[in-house]
Amino acid sequence: MVQTQAETSGVTEGAGRVSFMDGRGDLPMLEVTTPASTAEIYMQGAHVTHFRRKDEPPLLFLSQCSRFGEGEPIRGGIPIIFPWFGPREGLPQHGFARLKVWNLKEVAPNVNGSVSLRFQLPDCPEASAFPTCSALYTVTISDALTLELMVTNDSKEDVFIFDNCFHTYFEVSDIKNVSITGLRGAKYLDKVAGYAEKAENDDAIRISSEEDRVYLNTTSTVEIHDTGIGRRIRIQKAGSNSTVVWNPWMAKAQQMPDFANDEYQRMVCVESGNVSSNAVKLEPGKSSTLQVKISTAPL
Numbered sequence: 512m513v514q515t516q517a518e519t520s521g522v523t524e525g526a527g528r529v530s531f532m533d534g535r536g537d538l539p540m541l542e543v544t545t546p547a548s549t550a551e552i553y554m555q556g557a558h559v560t561h562f563r564r565k566d567e568p569p570l571l572f573l574s575q576c577s578r579f580g581e582g583e584p585i586r587g588g589i590p591i592i593f594p595w596f597g598p599r600e601g602l603p604q605h606g607f608a609r610l611k612v613w614n615l616k617e618v619a620p621n622v623n624g625s626v627s628l629r630f631q632l633p634d635c636p637e638a639s640a641f642p643t644c645s646a647l648y649t650v651t652i653s654d655a656l657t658l659e660l661m662v663t664n665d666s667k668e669d670v671f672i673f674d675n676c677f678h679t680y681f682e683v684s685d686i687k688n689v690s691i692t693g694l695r696g697a698k699y700l701d702k703v704a705g706y707a708e709k710a711e712n713d714d715a716i717r718i719s720s721e722e723d724r725v726y727l728n729t730t731s732t733v734e735i736h737d738t739g740i741g742r743r744i745r746i747q748k749a750g751s752n753s754t755v756v757w758n759p760w761m762a763k764a765q766q767m768p769d770f771a772n773d774e775y776q777r778m779v780c781v782e783s784g785n786v787s788s789n790a791v792k793l794e795p796g797k798s799s800t801l802q803v804k805i806s807t808a809p810l
Contacts, residue, residue, distance in 0.1 A: 526620050526624055527543065527544065527545040527546075527620055527621075527624055527625060527626035527652065528543070528544045528545075528626075529541055529542070529543050529544075529618050529626060529628070530542040530544075534551070534553055534579065535579035536578075536579030536580050536581075538553055538554070538555055538579050538580075538581070539553070539554045539555075539612075540552060540553045540554065540560075541553075541554070541615075541628065543626055543628070543652045545624050545625055545626055545652050545653060546624045547564060547565060547624065547625075547653055547654035548562060548563060548564045548565060548652055548653065548654060548656075549561070549562070549563050549565075550562045550563075550650075550652045550656070552628065552650060553579075553585065554612050554613060554615065555581070555585070555610070555611070555612050555613075556584075556585065556590060556591060556608065556609040556610060556611065556613070557591060557613040557630040557632075557648050557650070558585050558588055558589065558590060558591070558609065559571065559588050559589040559650060559656070559658075560573050560585060560587065560588035560589075561573065561588070562652070562656045562805075564654060564807060567742070567807060568682065568684075568740055568742070569682050570656065570681065570682060570744065570805065570807065571587065571588050571589065571679070571680060571681065571682055572587050572588075572680040572681060572682040572683075572774075572777060572778035573585075573586070573587035573588055573680070574586040574587045574769060574770045574771060574774055575771055575774070576768070576769050576770055576771050576774075577769050577770075578769050582610050583610075584603075584604070584605075584609055584610060584769075585609075586680075586767075586769040586770055587680045587778075588679075588680060589658065589677050589678065589679045589680070590605065590609040590677075590678040591608045591609050591648065591660065591675075591676075591677065591678075592605045592606055592608070592609065592674065592675060592676035592677070592678050592782075592784060592786075593606045593607075593608040593609075593632075593646065593660070593662070593673065593674070593675045593676075594606050594607075594608070594641060594644075594673035594674060594675070595673065595674050596674035596676055596784070596786040596787070597786075602637075605676075605678065606674070607635060607637040607638070608632055608646065611632060611633060611635055612633065613630040613631060613632055613633065613648065614630060614631045614632075614633055615628065615629075615630055616629045616630065616631050616647075617629040621651075621653075623653065624653070625651055625652060625653030626651070626652050626653075627649055627650070627651045627652075628649070628650050628651075628652075629647060629648070629649045630647070630648040630649075630650075631645070631646070631647055631648075632645070632646035632647075632648070641671060641673070642664055642665075642666035642669035642670070642671040642795075643664075643665040643666045644662060644663060644664055644665055644666070644671055644673075644793075645662070645663045645665055646660065646661070646662050646663075647660070647661045647663075648660050648661075649661075654806070655804055655805060655806040655807075656804070656805045656806075657802070657803070657804045657805075658677055658801075658802065658803045658804075658805075659800060659801070659802045659803075660675060660677075660800065660801045660802075661798055661799070661800045661801075662675065662791070662793065662798065662799050662800075663796075663797070663798040664793040664794065664795055664796060664797055664798070665796075666795050666796075667795050667796070668795055669795060670792060670793065670794055670795070671791075671792075671793040672790055672791065672792050672793070673790060673791055673793070674784065674785060674786045674787075674790050674791070675784045675785055675786075675791065675799075675801050676753070676755065676782050676783065676784025676785070676786055676801075677782060677783050677784060677801070677803050678755075678780060678782045679746075679780060679781060679782055679783070679803075679805070680778050680779075680780050681735055681744060681778060681779055681780070681781060682777060682778060683735070683737050683739070683740075683777060683778060683779055684737055684738075684739025684740045684777075685739050685776055685777065686718050686758060686775065686776050686777070686778075686779060687719075687776075688737055688738045688739035688740075689717070689718065689735060689736065689737050689738075689739075689779055690715035690716065690717050690735075690736045691715065691716040691717075691718075691733060691734070691735055691736075691756060691779070691781065692714060692715050692716075692733065692734045692736065693731045693732055693733035693734055694711045694716065694726055694729060694731065694733060694754060694756075695711055695712070695713060695714050696710070696711060697710070697711050697726045697727070697728070697729040697731070697754075698710050698711075698726070698727055698728065699711060699724045699725055699726040699727065700724070700725040700727070700787065701723075701724055702723035702724070702725065703721050703722065703723050711726070715736070716756065718756075718758050718760075718779065720760050721758065721759060721760035721762070721763055722756055722757060722758050722760070723755075723756075723757050724755065724756045724757075725753060725755050725786060725787055726753060726754040726755070726756070727752070727753055727787060727788055727789055728752055728789065729752065729753070729754055730748065730749075730751065730752060731754075732745060732746065732747045732748070733745075733746045733754055733781055733783075734746070735779065735781060736810060737810075738810065741809055741810045742807055742808075742809065742810060743807065743808050743809070743810050744805065744806075744807055745805070745806045745807070745808065746781055746783060746803060746804075746805055747803070747804045747805075747806075748783040748801075748802065748803045748804075749800075749801075749802040749803075750785075750799065750800045750801045750802055751783045751784055751785060751801055751802075751803070752785050752789040753782075753783075753784050753785050753786045753787065753789045754781065754782065754783055755780065755781070755782035755784075755786070756779070756780065756781055756782075757779070757780040757782070758775055758778070758779050758780065759775050760775050761775060763775075783801070783803045784801060785801065
């Protein structure tokens with residue numbers, strides 16, 4: 512990567528640093544370094560592709576086959592899903608927000624050495640099918656990773672109904688070492704079983720085949736326990752009523768051109784947002800905020 516511009520955020524010793532870089536495929540990206548961690552954010556999609564606490568393995572999974580091209584979705588990291596979840600005929604999967612180059616509005620150093628970066632979704636033709644709206648996205652890099660997406664309905668008369676979701680890919684040692692807790696009792700749509708409605712009866716979810724579950728009406732904190740590296744990933748959320756758990760497993764992985772055949776073993780998606788029957792219904796002039804804080808600790 513070629514550094515095109517560097518900017519130190521803050522003037523005190525130990526302050527965070529943000530560098531503007533040419534990333535993969537010559538896509539512009541930001542490299543963030545704080546006393547506690549490092550991160551990378553591509554301007555396309557305001558897409559966080561890397562976060563790592565010092566002396567820990569990476570938190571986020573990024574496929575070695577991911578395409579880094581203009582208007583191409585990045586496979587891994589944290590895509591922003593907005594304003595729809597899943598497919599729509601003739602339109603891009605999971606909405607247009609993850610394909611647009613967001614505007615960087617502010618780089619804000621904090622007194623604790625963390626850095627907050629604020630992005631704004633630009634005006635685009637695809638948005639004309641919806642009520643006038645604005646979307647602001649704040650990423651805070653510290654010893655944890657905090658994401659906040661605020662959507663405002665700028666229309667004076669139209670209700671805005673939309674999905675939003677942080678489609679987070681987590682790096683794990685091996686999927687066989689992983690259990691997911693915090694969803695017991697929640698009802699979910701099992702997309703692998705034709706959207707059958709089911710209830711989660713297990714304290715800890717273990718994945719041994721393709722899984723694509725949309726848990727509804729749940730605001731619970733979820734944890735990923737990885738015994739292979741002795742790490743617990745904690746996903747706290749606010750303004751979110753849905754959690755999606757996804758792993759493509761072997762056959763689905765082989766059908767994905769931007770995903771290596773064996774990479775399903777090293778990742779799991781635990782996504783926080785509002786989808787399906789939990790879609791946000793926003794009255795004119797009102798705002799809605801989705802916030803997720805991801806932290807790690809030893810098992």
